[in-house]
Amino acid sequence: MDTASARVVVLAGGVGGSKFTLGVREALRRAGAPAATVVVNTGDDLWLSGVRLQPDIDSVLYALSGVNDSVRGWGRTGDTERVNAELQAWGAGWPWFTLGDLDLGTHLARTGWLRDGLTVTQVVERLSQRWNLGVRMLPMTDTEVDTHVLLQDGRRMHFQEWWTRHRATLAPAEFENPGMAEALPAPGVVEAIADADVVLIAPSNPVVSIGPILAVPGIRAALRATAAPVGGVSPIIGGKVVRGMADVCLTAIGVETSAAAVAAHYGARSGGGVLDAWLMAEEDADAAAAVDGLGIRAVVAPLWMRDLEHSAALADAALRA
Ligand code: FO1
Numbered sequence: 001m002d003t004a005s006a007r008v009v010v011l012a013g014g015v016g017g018s019k020f021t022l023g024v025r026e027a028l029r030r031a032g033a034p035a036a037t038v039v040v041n042t043g044d045d046l047w048l049s050g051v052r053l054q055p056d057i058d059s060v061l062y063a064l065s066g067v068n069d070s071v072r073g074w075g076r077t078g079d080t081e082r083v084n085a086e087l088q089a090w091g092a093g094w095p096w097f098t099l100g101d102l103d104l105g106t107h108l109a110r111t112g113w114l115r116d117g118l119t120v121t122q123v124v125e126r127l128s129q130r131w132n133l134g135v136r137m138l139p140m141t142d143t144e145v146d147t148h149v150l151l152q153d154g155r156r157m158h159f160q161e162w163w164t165r166h167r168a169t170l171a172p173a174e175f176e177n178p179g180m181a182e183a184l185p186a187p188g189v190v191e192a193i194a195d196a197d198v199v200l201i202a203p204s205n206p207v208v209s210i211g212p213i214l215a216v217p218g219i220r221a222a223l224r225a226t227a228a229p230v231g232g233v234s235p236i237i238g239g240k241v242v243r244g245m246a247d248v249c250l251t252a253i254g255v256e257t258s259a260a261a262v263a264a265h266y267g268a269r270s271g272g273g274v275l276d277a278w279l280m281a282e283e284d285a286d287a288a289a290a291v292d293g294l295g296i297r298a299v300v301a302p303l304w305m306r307d308l309e310h311s312a313a314l315a316d317a318a319l320r321a
Helices: 014-031 055-065 082-090 101-115 120-129 159-165 189-195 210-215 219-225 246-252 259-266 282-293 308-320
Strands: 008-012 036-040 046-048 051-053 135-139 148-151 156-158 172-176 198-201 230-233 277-280 297-300
Touching (some): 008 210, 014 036, 014 055, 014 135, 014 308, 036 055, 036 189, 055 101, 055 120, 082 101, 101 120, 135 189, 148 159, 156 159, 172 246, 189 219, 198 308, 210 219, 230 308, 246 259, 259 282, 277 282, 282 297
Parallel strands (some): 008 036, 008 198, 036 135, 198 230, 230 277, 277 297
Antiparallel strands (some): 046 051, 148 172
16 A cells, blocks of 8 residues: 555544544655544533533544643643533532533534534534644544443443543443434445545544444444455553553453454454454564454554654554554
């Protein structure tokens, strides 16, 4: 594949997805290639205090615009919390969930446009116009398919309550996306995958970030049908999650927290899955043969995205793989 003319599609969610997308943008810019299309998870979206939040969309939006709070991992850098304090004084919203003032501007704009009748895709397009993102960002679907967690004790709650309030400490039995069976891929998603020269699955949470994208009816089939090779990047390094609590999510669906087990979970395209190649860390190199044995080409590469240089080098390795 000639990187300089490659049409690249990235499936992404969360911090891992944002960092990887930054790297892809940089690698493609250096190669003089066209902008990538990034299909973003909307499974962790929610309604709170009357506004629509799209944490993964905003994570990618803010990171690509350079206005993200990279220390905290969510929201805007330098944000203040005056409105949040008022909401809490009213007993509105969730006391454990912070809505920054600048961040609320995004949520209000989004909610207003949704109320005006725009689709999620159209709203994302509008949000993308404020800053020069250098990628085309698409939501995975226009349908609301917010993730709910069914706990082992029988309770159900929104993913964000489980994740931010309980820090994934309540034993999950299942992750559900009500409405998913009727959802459609957002306009442009299937076409982008079909027309791609390469598709990359970012090192995002395989269960609650990439899982919902693959669960949108039609997206998995598009990945299986495209002539483009599909490569994934392991979110597990040295048998540990890079960030977040993905290990709890993996355990809940019966997948071991290892690079090889996540590759097996996605599966080889030759065996009904979605992967042709899998980038795994040097720390996990001894599992490369097992991944090859699944029919997925294992590529060992440095996966730590410490800064833009490392993210761009990883993206470049993924594109070449
Ligand atoms: N994560 C937290 O741990 N605490 C918060 O108060 C919080 C607020 C928040 C507000 C807007 C937003 O877009 C994301 C926010 N996040 C917060 C991050 C988010 O809950 C998760 O990390 C992601 O959804 C998982 O990918």
